Amino acid sequence: MRGISKSMMEKAHQALKKLKAQHKDDPNIDGFSVGYKERNGKPINKCAVKVYVKQKFAKSVLQDHRILPNDVDGIIVDVVVRDFQLHRNPNSKFDPLIGGIKIANGNNDDVYGTIGAIINTTSGDYYILSNWHVLYGRADANDGEAVYQPRKGILFEVAKTSIGIINKTVDCALARTNNKRLIDQSILEIAPAIYGFEKNIKTGTEVVKYGVNGKAIGEIVSVTKDHTFPVPWQDDPHEVEDQLEITQIDGQPFNVDLGDSGSLWVTNEANPKAVGLHFAGETNKFALANPIYQVVDKLKNSGYEIQF
Known part of the structure; x- marks a missing residue:
């Protein structure tokens, strides 16, 4: 397993702050992160500040203030093209309810996604865990709406x-x-049970999810510090931060597409732990997920203490 040392990560995050301060207003830049440098679209074992752009341009056509440096304080600057979109779409009926299958909000036509898992709370009730944009998905959505x-x-x-x-x-x-x-409370095909959740998520961790498009095995390659992308429920791009970026491992399936929103990424091991809640990605190439400890914390602060 690859890994980036704590001291290198700290140095890289300082470099990210400097770079972001200089280029955050560039309309071609969607986000920044610290993770593995890529070569030919695949991560290699070198730490880099990653800059996510809509498209790449030759330096000769850019104004001087928009040209990105090769490195910042010795940390490589890696410019990568991404096109993250929200992932949701269809599948078929299951009884019992189980993680990894299709779910729909009845008051939001054509909005589908995936049940991440069936979890229970300290109250003893069972809940479907998924995304807001799957189970709600509208600015005027309310609690108590039917889910199908x-x-x-x-x-x-x-x-x-x-x-x-x-x-x-x-x-x-x-x-x-x-x-x-x-x-x-298992996840279809990948996890007969979930053994808690990961509180210390590291780059290089091998993870797996199952959603309406099937199985994906990947590797956490960075934690995106800032990212924006268009969403259907608001006029302005949605901004996110501190998200997990996951990419394919050579020779392994990586079925990531519309409909996978809400899928639960877990560690790819005998006793899997929850790692992230899938919400966006680039078809069959990359995935973005909320760190699960953030999901657990935010729900707890709102009165729902979930248990895996």
């Missing part, structure tokens, strides 16, 4: 929304199940 699996219809209602949170660090929501179907 796999599609809208009176026979398919399985829960009602309980809480949704969307801000710069999380895009998460819970919907309380209605006991019309059995409950299975």
Whole structure:
């Protein structure tokens, strides 16, 4: 397993601050992070400040103040092209309810996503864990709205929304199940159980998720400090920070596409721990996920102490 030392990470984050201060207003730049440098689209074991751009330009066509340096205080500056989009789409009916399957909000046409997991709280109730933009998805959405699996219809209602949170660090929501179907707290095909959650997430960690598009095995390559991308429910781009960026491991499946929003990334090991809540990505190339400890913390602060 690769890894970046703590001292190198600290130095790289200082370099990121300097670079961001100089280039944060560049309209071609969507975000910054610290992680692995890429070569031919694949991460290599070198620490870098990563700059996410809409497209690359030759230096000869850029104004001097928009030219990015090769390094900052000895830390490599790696310019990468990304096109992160929210991921949501369709699948089929399951009983019992289980992580990794399609879920839909009945009051938001054509909005689908994935059940990350069926979790319980200290109250003993069972909840569907997914994204706010999957279970709510509208500026005027309310708690108590019907949630369906796999599609809208009176026979398919399985829960009602309980809480949704969307801000710069999380895009998460819970919907309380209605006991019309059995409950299975595993994740389809990848995790017979979830053994808690990871509080100290590191680059180089191998992770796996299952969503409506299938299985993906990847590696955490950076924690994006700042990123923006367009979303359908507001006019301005949505801003996020401190998100996990995940990319494919050579020779492993990486099915990441529309419909996977809400999927739960877990460590790829015998006793998997929850790591991140998938909310966006670039089809079959990259994924963005909320660090799960942020999701747990924000929900706890709102009165929902979830348990894995």
